[in-house]
Amino acid sequence: MKIGVPAMGNRGLEERVSEHFGRSPAFTIVDMSTNEVSVLPNTAEHFGGVKQTPELLAEAGVEVMLCSGLGPRAISMFEQFGIEVYVGINLPGATVSDALRAFQAGSLHEVSDKDACEMHRH
Secondary structure (H helix, E strand, O other): OEEEEEEOOOOHHHOEEOOOHHHOOEEEEEEOOOOEEEEEEOOOHHHOOOOOHHHHHHHOOOOEEEEOOOOHHHHHHHHHHOOEEEEOOOOOOOEHHHHHHHHHOOOOEEOOHHHOOHHHOO
């Protein structure tokens, strides 16, 4: 299973989690079956690209996304791509490793529309 986490940069597991999913500079992707870690730069529309962020992550094979929060449009798009989203990462200062440990411990919960960030409701 490949898990994606919005990240502030390219330091892999030790990078801080970005609290602004769509504007995250990068996404750390961890293949839980091989322990391979890769970093996907965010080249979506927010950064002048032509695709939506959930589409980029689906193309990278991400099956589960861990976030601190995201808007209702992103939630809907992840559902369309069949990517499960879990929220509840404790910020500030949480790293990708912290997010993975929280997910494995069952501390995160699957996203619903009521979890959508208020500032992204329009």
